[in-house]
Amino acid sequence: MGKKITVVRCEQATIAGTEIRNKIKYLQYLRKRKLTNPTKGPFHHRSPADIFTRTVRSMLPRYTKRGMSALHSLIAYEGIPANMVRKGGRCVIPRAQRHQCYRSERPYTVLGNMCQHVGWKYSDVVKKLETARIEKATRHYKKQQKLRDAWKNARKQALNKMPKKNVEVLKKFGLA
Template sequence: MVVDGTHLIAGRLASNVAKLLRKGNRVTIVNCDKIMMSGKKFSIIGEYEEFLKINSIINYKHGPKHPRRPDTIISRMIRGMLPFEDKPSGKTDFARLRTYIGVPKEVKGLEKIQFEKAKITKDSSRYTTMAEISRYIGGTNF
């Protein structure tokens, strides 16, 4: 299944994709940079900056690793909704997930779906895109 993330709310998208992965489907999410986060931009970016301050006292290489690109942020969100640490099935479910910035040529011709319940309901200016969040928290150019 190929899911187009344009103008979808991140949390609702992640929960729907996690359910599909638990059922055994292969899921590819395209346009991860256009997925929206609801809430005020200032508070969202502030929460991410607080999250980035969490690190190891001994050595930064010991973790935790913080995702900064839109596709890795979304995949980490979905991983949090799967039983990744608890059951081996969670790791196999997560292995069936692919996330991309933009649309790669492998999936250009395939039909893309969107979840109706995950679409934004208000004006898009009230939401923040994952690309904006990534730029503020130090994501690489994509």
């Protein structure tokens, strides 16, 4: 029921408020536990993707079938995994961007930094993988640009060799 939503680069998400304030709030949440047997919960996640999922979970009516299916159709990742790079189809939601939500002078916290302070151990790994992904993407883009330029030049040369009548007909249909 509904579309599957995949959220990538959760470590770059922002929270309103200073880093100290949000860190203290999260540390208060970390102190909550079951007194008789802490292994029975509540379970405190430290990764940005899990914190994001928990935040969305609190916004959904998760005890109804509709809310449960909505939560099951949400997947969150730190960074952009390789299988998501190949899929493509990423989009940006403008209303969710920081400059749309907060005034420019307001303090904000980057979720990845806060998670690093409360016990998330993989920020260095994610940064390394992200830089590798970005380098690979720039190499691919430059290669595609060269191909596009080669096609453009070949097209110009082909149009120069054609008779002018044929070129006019092609221009009429927007093909030249």
